[in-house]
Amino acid sequence: MSNWHWQEGEYEVVRTCTWSPPGEHPVGWSLLLYIKDGKLHHVEGDPKNPLTQGRVSAKFLELPEYNNSPERIIYPMKRDPKYRGDGSKWERITWDEAYDIICKKTRQVQKDYGPESIMTFIGTGRDLWHTVPKITFSAFESPNFNYPHNGWSCYGPRSSICVYVLGAGYPELDYATAFPEKRYDDPNYTLSKVALIVGKNPLVSNPDGLFGHAIVDMLKRGTELIVVDPRVTWLASRAKFFLQLRPGTDAALFLSMCNVIIDEDLYDHEFCENWVYGFNEFAERCREYPPSLAAKITGVDEELIKATARYWAIEKPGSMTWGLAIDQKCNGIQTAHVVLLFCAIVGNLDVPGGVLLGGSDREAPTSWWGWDELDDSIKAKRIGAAEYPAVSTACSTTQPDMAMDAIATDKPYPIKMTFTMSSNPIACPAAQPEWVSKVMQRPDLNVFADLVMTPSCASYGDLFLPVASSGEKDGLVATHYGALTLFVAALVKGVQTGECKSDDEIMLDLGWRLNPSKFPWKSLHEFLTWELNGYGVEGTWEDLRDSETGFVTPAYEYEKYAYGLQTWNGEPGFGTPSGMVEAYCQRFKDWGDDPMPYYEEPPYSPVSTPDLFEKYPFVMTTGARSWSYFHSEQRHISDLRDMDPWPKVQMNPEDAERLGLHDKQWVWVENMLGKCREMLDVTPIVKPGVIMAKHGWWYPEKGPDDTGHGPFGVFDANINNLMPHDKFGKLGFGTPFKCMIANVYAAEGGPDFEAGWPKENNYLDFQKAEK
C-alpha cells in the first residue's frame, strides 16, 4: 500500500503535512485528508509524525471549512483601478489574462521607471519567504522586497541579532526534534532542567516552527519554567518563576539578572573567558542595573529577580525560546542582545538541553534567494538599505516605514506597481492603516495573491490571483525558513479547488514568463526536489512524499562552535568578526548605536511622556494570539469565530470597577494617534494599569464597501489605528506595538448590532457559481 494515498471505505485518503495557508508557522501538522466526491470532507491527525504525534490545532482541524468556504476566491479576477473600493466591479478572467496584465505592466515600469519601481509585499510566518523574494529579485528584478510591518517588528530583529552577536541561525528550545524515534526518552537527549520563555505564548502561536505543546511534553517530564510576560498565561501559571513585568521593560530586567549572575560569581568562567568578546565591559554595563533599579522600572519584585537569576545560573542545562514581544519595541535590539548574553554567560548556548543554534551550513533557499544575481546598481537602490545597515545587512528587505514613505512621496523614486502575496497590510501589519490605504491608491497596479477578499485588496487591489491552500498543493515545510532546520516534510495535494494555484506555482509561472533563465526548473516537482536538497535532504520530493512518514529530522550537532561548525571558514568559534559571542558588538557602534545592551524607556510611557500618560493612563500591549486565528485570518470560519467572536481588550477588574466598565461591553480604546472599538474582557490576566488589546480584526460579514468604517469595518476594529508610523529604534528595527499608552471608555454601540452595515455579502456571486 502506498504510504501517502489509499482508499478507506467511501473516502480517498491523502497524507500531507502543513505549513500555510491557512496562516500558520512551519509547525508541520501531519494530516490525513479524507476526501469524498473530490472535496475535502474532514481531516485526522497523523500519529506517525514524530513531533506532533497526531495532535492537531483547532485551526487545522477546520481546514475543510477553510478550504471549502464560500468566501474563497477561486478564479482570477480583475477590477479597473478607477473602481478601487467598489466590490461590485470585479470581473472573472483567465490565468493567462492575469499574467499578461502583470507582465505588460512589469515591462512598462522596467522601461519607463526602472525595475525598482516595482515593490512586493509579504506576510509573516508563511511558506513563501523564499517565493516572494525570488519573484522580486529574479522575476521583477527589483531590489524592493517589503514586509509591511513597521520597524520590521517580527522575527527580523531577533534573527538579525543572532547573526550580529552570535554569527548563528535562530535560537530555539531543545525539544528532542533530532530524536524522532524515542524523542525525550532517547538516551542521547538531555531534558532541559529549566526553560526560559520570554514574551511569547507558544502554546497558541506555535511560532516559527516550534510546536508549542512540546513545552507541555517537557513540563510533564520535569522541566521547570521561567516565564517573562505581562500576562498570566497558562505557561505563567505553571512556571516556577513568573516575572510579570511592565510591557516594554525587558532589557532592564535581563541586564539586572545578568548583574546578579556576574556579581555573585555564578557565571561560566570558562565559556566567558574563551568565547565572550567584551565580557568585562559588559559586566561594567550590568552594574548600572542593580535589581533594585530593575524592580522599579519593571514592577517585578527585587527578590524574585535575584532568585530567578540564581536559579538560571545554577540549574543547567537551561533552554530558551523568545517571542515577538522582543521585536515590537524600540529597545528590541538591545533586549535581544541581553537575552542572548543571559544564555551565553551561564554556558547554555548549543549544549544538549540548552539553546539550539542554526549552524553555518545553510544552503536552503532563504529570503535572499535571487539577490546576488541583481546588478550592483539595482541593489544600491533598495529603499532604506543605506540609512539602516543593521536592517539591510541581515535582512533582504526594505526598511518598511521608509518603503511606505516612498510610495507616499515618490521619493527617492515612484512605486508604480505592487505585488502582495498573503499579506493584508491595512488589517494587520501596518500602523496608521487608514493613511496606508490612501497611500496605496498611488501605484498604477496593485496585484494580490490570496485566498479571500481582504480589506486591503478591497481598498486598493486591481488584480486577484487565487491561491491554493494546504491539501490543495504539493510543497515543503521546514522550520525557521532555512535558518535552523529541525525537520523537513512534504506537503501533498489531495484536491483541486477552482483554478487555485500554489504560491510556488505562481512564482514559477511568473518567472518562466518574465525571466526564464533564472527559473531553470521544468516543473514544480523538479523545483521542489532542488529545494529539498537545499535543506540537506537527499533524494527527490517524490521520494520524501512516498517515504514511511513523509517527514525527516536532520541530525543536530551540539557545541558547533567547538568544532568549527559555527563559522564559514571551519575555524572553531562563532561566525562573528571577533569569532566570539559579542557582548561588545563593534558593528552596532559603527552603525550609530551603543555596542552593548542598554535599557531605554518606550517612546510613550508613564516615564517618558507623563503628560500624555495623564490622558491615556494605561500601558497597552497588543497582539496576543488566539486559538482561532492567525493574525488577520479566519474571521469567516464559523466554528473558530464562535470561540472568539469579537476583538477583545483585557483589563484588570480593579480598573474596570474604578471606571464603571463591565465585562463584554463595547469600549473605545484611544490614544493621541487614533482609536478603535473592542469588547472589554475584565480579567486578572493583566495587572492593574495594563491593558492588552487584540490585533488583526476586521469583519468579513460586513462586506467590502466602505460604509464609514472602512472595507469590512477594518478601521473600526483595527488596533493599529493607535500605532505610530516612523517610530522605531536607532538601527531601523522595532516599533512599540507592545508598549503603547491608551485610554479606555464606554462606546455607544458595537459592530454586533449597529445599524447601517450590510449583513449579507453577495458581491462575488460568480466566484461561487461552480462550487
Next chain:
Amino acid sequence: MAEKPNMAEGMLIDYSYCTGCHSCEISCKQRFDLPSERQGIKIHKHGPIQNPDGSWELNYIPIPTEVCNLCADRRAEGKKARCEQHCQSFVIKVGPLDELVKLMSDHKKQVLYNVTSDKTLYEPQF
C-alpha cells in the same frame, strides 16, 4: 447508527496539563456536525487567580456533554476517540473505567467521567 457507549467505560482528563486549546471541542463538533450552540465536549475555565503563596491557579476542565458516546463507533474500528487523538496535551484517555482509575493515582488534578447519556442525540458523521 451510533454505537451505544459501554457503561463500564469512561473518559479520564488530566487537567493539570489541559491548556484550553479547543482541539477536543472542534474534534467532537465536526464529528457530529453540531450546530453552533452545541458541543460534544466543552471546556470550562477557572482562574487565573492568585493563591496566598503568590502562585497562580488556572484550570481548564473539559466536560463531555450528553452528545458524547465515547466514540464507541470509532474505537470499534481501532481508532482513538477523536478528541483524544487530537488533544494537544495528550490529557484525554477514553477506555475501560477500571484501567483509567488506576492512572489517577499517578499525579494530582485528574477527573474521571463515566458515560454521560444513554440516548443518541446526534449521529456521528465519521
